[in-house]
Amino acid sequence: MSAAHPATAQRAVPASSFMLIGMLALLWGCNWPVLKVGVTELAPLTFRAASLPFAGIGLLILAKLGGDSIAIPRVLWPRVAALAIFNIGAWNGLIVFGVQQMPAGRSAILAFTMPVWSVLFSLPLLHEPLSRRKLIGLVLGMSGMALLLGEDFRHVQRSPAGTLFILGAAMSWAFGTVLLRRWKLELPQNTLSGWMMIVGWLPIIVLAPWFDPHPWLAVSTMNATAWFAVLYNIFFAGTLAHWAWFTMARTLPVAVSSLSSLPVPVVGVLAGMLFLGERPGANEFIALVLVLASLGTVMFAPASKSPPAPIAPD
Numbered sequence: 001m002s003a004a005h006p007a008t009a010q011r012a013v014p015a016s017s018f019m020l021i022g023m024l025a026l027l028w029g030c031n032w033p034v035l036k037v038g039v040t041e042l043a044p045l046t047f048r049a050a051s052l053p054f055a056g057i058g059l060l061i062l063a064k065l066g067g068d069s070i071a072i073p074r075v076l077w078p079r080v081a082a083l084a085i086f087n088i089g090a091w092n093g094l095i096v097f098g099v100q101q102m103p104a105g106r107s108a109i110l111a112f113t114m115p116v117w118s119v120l121f122s123l124p125l126l127h128e129p130l131s132r133r134k135l136i137g138l139v140l141g142m143s144g145m146a147l148l149l150g151e152d153f154r155h156v157q158r159s160p161a162g163t164l165f166i167l168g169a170a171m172s173w174a175f176g177t178v179l180l181r182r183w184k185l186e187l188p189q190n191t192l193s194g195w196m197m198i199v200g201w202l203p204i205i206v207l208a209p210w211f212d213p214h215p216w217l218a219v220s221t222m223n224a225t226a227w228f229a230v231l232y233n234i235f236f237a238g239t240l241a242h243w244a245w246f247t248m249a250r251t252l253p254v255a256v257s258s259l260s261s262l263p264v265p266v267v268g269v270l271a272g273m274l275f276l277g278e279r280p281g282a283n284e285f286i287a288l289v290l291v292l293a294s295l296g297t298v299m300f301a302p303a304s305k306s307p308p309a310p311i312a313p314d
Contacts, residue, residue, distance in 0.1 A: 017248060021263075024244045029267020031237040032104040033275045035096060038229030041222065043212035044096035049205045050219050050230045052092060055238025056197030062243055063190035070191050079183050080192065081199055086176030088200020093207070094169035101162030103278045108268025109288050110148060110166040112261075115298040116141030117174035125178050137297035144290030151283050189246045197238070262295055 038047040060070045072080055099107045119138055122128040130138075149163050185192060208215045222230070269288060272278040280288075 017251065020244045020248050024241055024248070025263035025267050027236050027241040027244070029108070029264045030271045030275075031232065032099070032108045032268035033271045034229050034232050034237070035099045035107075036104040036272070036276060037225060038233070039096050039100040041226035041229065042218055043208070043215065044100050045093060045204050045208040046212045046215040046218050047226075047230065048092045048096050049201065049208045049215060050222075051233035051238065052088065052197050052201040052204065054234045055242075056194045056201070058234065058239030059190045059194035059197065059242055062239065063188055063194060066188075066190065068188035068191055070194070072187065072191070072195055076185060076187070079179075079185060080187075080195055083176055083180055083183075083185075083192075084196040084199035085203065086172045086179065088196050089203045090172035091169050091176070092200065093204055094165045094172065098162045098165030098169060101165070103272055103280070104276060105269035105272035105278050105280050106148065106284055107162070107166050108265040108272075109284065109291055110145065110163060111170050111173075112265045112291050112295060113141045113145050113167065114170045114174045114177070115295055116145070117171045118177055119298055121175050121178040122181075125182050133297055137294045140290050140297060141294030144287035144294065147283050147287045147290070190242070193242055193246075262292060265291060 035047075041047075042050070063070050095107070095111065098110075116138055119128075119130070119134050123130060145167065149160060149167075212218055265288060269278075269280055269284070273280065
C-alpha cells in the first residue's frame with residue numbers, strides 16, 4: 001500500500017500505461033483462482049505465511065534499487081504496524097479463509113465492496129461529506145452485497161461463513177486505507193508497502209499453527225501446484241503487481257490509474273470460469289454489475305483528491 005497519491009497533471013496517456021493497467025488487472029484478477037488452488041493444497045494461513053514476507057522483501061529491493069531509503073523512522077513504527085494489521089494481516093488472513101469456502105469469482109466480487117466500506121469509515125475518520133454520488137455508490141455496493149449474502153442465507157446447504165470472511169476482509173482493507181489517508185505518512189511507496197507486508201505477516205505466522213499443526217512441514221513438502229500458487233503470489237500478484245500500481249500512481253492522472261482496479265473483479269470471475277470451471281449464476285453477474293457501478297461512482301467522484309490505493313486486491 002502506498003501513501004496518498006499526488007494528483008498528476010492532465011496529459012496524453014502513453015499506450016504503455018494502458019498495457020500496465022491491463023497487466024495489473026490480469027495479475028490481480030487471475031490471482032483469485034490461484035488463491036483458491038493455493039488454499040486447496042495448503043492450510044489457508046500456511047499458504048499466506050509462505051508468500052507474504054518474500055513479496056515484501058521484493059518491494060524493499062525495488063525501493064532500494066530505485067534510490068529510496070528503506071528505513072522507517074522510529075516514531076512512525078506504531079502507525080506502520082497498525083496499517084499492516086488492517087491492510088495486510090487481517091485482509092490476507094480473512095481472504096484465504098473466505099476463498100477456501102466459496103468460488104473464486106464470487107470472492108472477487110465481494111472483496112471489491114471495499115470502496116463502500118471506505119465511504120462509511122471516511123465519514124467519522126476523515127470528516128468527508130456524504131455526497132449524493134457517494135450515497136448512490138453506497139446503495140449500489142450494498143445492493144450487490146445483499147444479493148449474494150441473501151442467497152447464502154436462503155440456501156441452507158450453503159454456509160454464509162465464506163461470504164462473511166470476505167466482507168470482513170473488505171472492511172479491514174477499507175479501514176486501513178482510510179487510516180492511511182488520515183495519517184499521510186511521508187514514506188516511499190515501495191518502502192511502506194514492503195514493511196507492511198513483513199509486519200502484517202507476523203500475526204499470520206503466529207496463528208498458522210492453530211490451524212495447521214505442522215505448517216513448515218507442509219511448506220517443505222509442497223507439490224508443484226502449491227509451489228506455483230506460492231510463487232505467483234510472491235512474484236506476480238505481490239512484487240510485480242505492486243510495482244506496476246506504483247508506477248501508474250506516480251505517472252498517470254488519478255482517473256486513469258484508478259481504472260486498474262475496475263477490471264479486477266471481472267477478470268476474477270472470468271478466470272474462475274476458465275481455470276476452475278466455475279459457473280456463476282445470474283445473481284453473481286447482477287452483483288458484479290452493481291459492484292462495478294459502485295466502484296466507478298465512488299472512485300471517480302469529483303471531490304476525490306486521490307484514489308484509495310489497493311493493498312494486493314487479488
